Amino acid sequence: MTAYGPSSGPPTSASSDRPSLVIVGAGPRGTGLIERIAANAPELYAGSGLDIHLVDPHQPGAGRIWRQAQSPLLWMNSHAEDVTMFTDETVTMAGPVREGPTLHEWAGIDGRTFADRQLQGAYLSWVHDRAVAALPPEITVHHHPRRALRVGGAHEGRQQVWLEGLARPLLADLVVLALGHLDAELGADQRALTSYAREHGLVHLPPDFTADSDLSALRAGEPVLVRGFGLAFVDLMVLLTEGRGGRYEGDVYVPSGREPVLYVGSRRGVPYHSKIGYDLSGERPPLPRFLGPAEVEALLARPDRFDFRRDVWPLVEKELGFAHYHRLFTAHPERTTVAWTDFEEKYAAADAVEREALVSAAVPDPSDRLDLAALDHPLDGMRYATHEDLQEGLRGYIEDDLRRRHDASHSADLAVFLGLLSVYGQLVRLGDIGPWWHGFFSYLASGPPGPRLRQIPALSRAGVLKFVGADMTVRAEDGVFRASSATVPGHSVEARALVEARLPEPTLGRARDPLLRALHTDGAAETPDGLLRVDPVDGRVLDRAGRPHPRRFALGPFTDGRTPGAFTRPRTGGPAFRQNDATARAALAFLRDLACRAAA
Incomplete structure (x- = not known):
């Protein structure tokens, strides 16, 4: 049986010769990594001992954000049926699928419930305990309820993870930073x-x-x-x-x-747009269509650095439009003037100007057309004579949004939501593309x-x-x-x-977390927007010359590999799952080879 429990200090001398993995951050991302280690260990790490040290002052699983000690009035902003910590067949990864219950299945609540964060914290704690229990018996997990202050050690040697209040560091063959959302010093x-x-x-x-x-x-x-x-x-x-x-x-x-x-x-x-209040029935848009792996590979292969607005955004627009009109034409054909097959052929070949003319002719009602610019700037050019007029106008705007987002006759909006998830899953591979896209996604899809x-x-x-x-x-x-x-x-x-009323910006230079500040000082690379640069293949931390550190990984919103939302919607491909799996496999392979060399 896997041993598990809090630890007040470094491993004992009896265990310090065993391979050691330190995970800094025991919230959802750290838990997801352990789940993937458990899934992949039978293939990649059978029979070898390993100590996993979880460093987090908060309860493993729930972490800080989903802790029990907060108001029950604070809800999740996703339906309980749309929250899972488990992989499925839609996730593109090398490791095995290990399915498990969604939040609503685990809690026995209606899938359309917006659960409070205390309940989500309990779910995460259960997932964490299940992941630890699934580890092979020779892998032992220790929880250190402290903050990590810095990581030291030679590039090719064992790492030292210094913890608050302790005189001796944890020794680690590998370190994974899964810190989650961060506090920041004020600008x-x-x-x-x-x-x-x-x-x-x-x-x-x-x-x-x-x-x-x-x-x-x-x-x-x-x-x-x-x-x-x-x-x-x-x-x-x-x-x-x-x-x-x-x-x-x-x-x-x-x-x-x-x-x-x-x-x-x-x-x-x-305010951000309301969560959509109905399910998608019938045919789903076949995504990706215009922004998929081939397009991402082409962008990454460019000799010059791509520009998001010039090179990426036109593909995003076309992809979201395709999702929207596929749904409109297939589910609500009475509101269109041509057959979908004819429209799709012309849409695929059209540039932005031609698409606008095509849509105008084929979709008579402007409210059925997708206008991303108008969605992003709903009050542009609008002027109200008095403050009271604005109050009345915005109440009407919000009530109209609520009606539309709960009316299945506008199900093209849900198709756009699915398009946004698909797009984000592709854009993750491009690294840091600036803050605008993340804000736009959250405004439309994460309200x-x-x-x-x-x-x-x-x-x-x-x-x-x-x-x-x-x-x-x-x-x-x-x-x-x-x-x-x-x-x-x-x-x-x-x-x-x-x-x-907004979250701190997760920048390396202004992070309150001392470990990240120390990494920044020691030469870890950051993007122009202050995110930690990581290798998109497996999450290894990059230095300023673009070289991956062999023994340090990072996952989460403080990196340029950040993924959409806090949790994954079932059967949507889950880029966070893909990242967790790649990092877990890379870590296990490294530790396996290290153990083999030591035994030789």
Whole structure:
């Protein structure tokens, strides 16, 4: 039986001669790696001893983000049936498939439920325990509930992983960084706002994980400027309304009187699109079609560095359009004027201008056409005469979005969602393509549950939440924070509190994690956007000359191999699973060969 339990120090001298793998981060990504090690070990590592050391101050499986000690009001933003930690036949990988239950199957809940994060944490802990139990008996797992501070050691020799509070390091033949989402030191603009707030007795909450933020300084009835309208905002909204005793009676919000008044704006000025509230029936779009492995290989083979907007985005547009129109023509042919086979042939051969003319002729209703630019900038050029007009206009916009995203007659939207997943799975192989794509994907495909989005108009009608508009600007002047937007010309809002409702940016140079900062200092490569560069084949950490470190790997959102969303939707190919499998196999093969050389 595999031994497993917390460890307060380095391995004993009796075990230090065994091969050793240190995994820093025991949350979902670390758990996924252990699951793949267990799946691949019978083929690649049979009969050899191995110590796996998990380094994480939080509970293995759930980690920090999905820990039990958080409000039950905080939900996942995926249906329970769309959350799995297990591979299936759609994942392209060398290792064996080991299927297991989705969250809803494990918990025995309705698949369309948006589970709270505490329940997801329990699922992750169970998955972790199952993965550890599946390891061969000669592989032993130790949990060290501490933070890792730095990694040292010769390029070709054993690594040393220094832990907080310990005088001696863990010795490791290989190290895998699976750190998950990171905190970051403030940039110059945020430091200036924090300093201004301190000087004038104001409140400034910089980017943070909302569940970790101290919201007690946001006082009842007082205006609070909120910059950001994504998932971090939804968490903030929930904690400051229901979390302070408010309640909903149908579509009416009944305040407790303890809520502040939230003035929210962002670049787009609108919330992320609602999760789609129906299932896809009938034929799925055959993806990938215009952005698949061959196109990615061609981009990677270019002698010059490809440009995302010039070289990649046109392929993305064509792929998403193909998904959209395939569904429209096959599921709703009465809303088109030509046969799908004729349209598809012309669509495949057309450039962007020709496609626009083709769509205009074949799809009479503009609401049935895919306009990605309009989706990305819904308030562009829109002006409201008064602040009150904007409130009414955005309530209508959100309610229209909710209706559409829960109406199967618009099932082409779900096909686009599947197209986005397919595209992201391909783009992962290109490395760092800049932050815009990730934000666009999240806005369209990773928005809040419909019930949460439905609460926003109710809070607006109750006067607890007010919209500021698109391209919201915040000025620190006259002893207050002042926000405005061109959406309502000449109007501004002032407040003594400002909340940045977004996550910290995972950059190497500003990471609060001391281990990553030390790697950066020691020569690990970073992308222009500050992500850790890794080998796309197996996740090995790259140096600034592009050389992979033989004994260090990294997986997760702080790398340029980051994947869409926190979890994988079943039977969608799961690029995170593919990465976990490749890293596990590379690690096991290295350790096997190392053991063979030692025995020779």
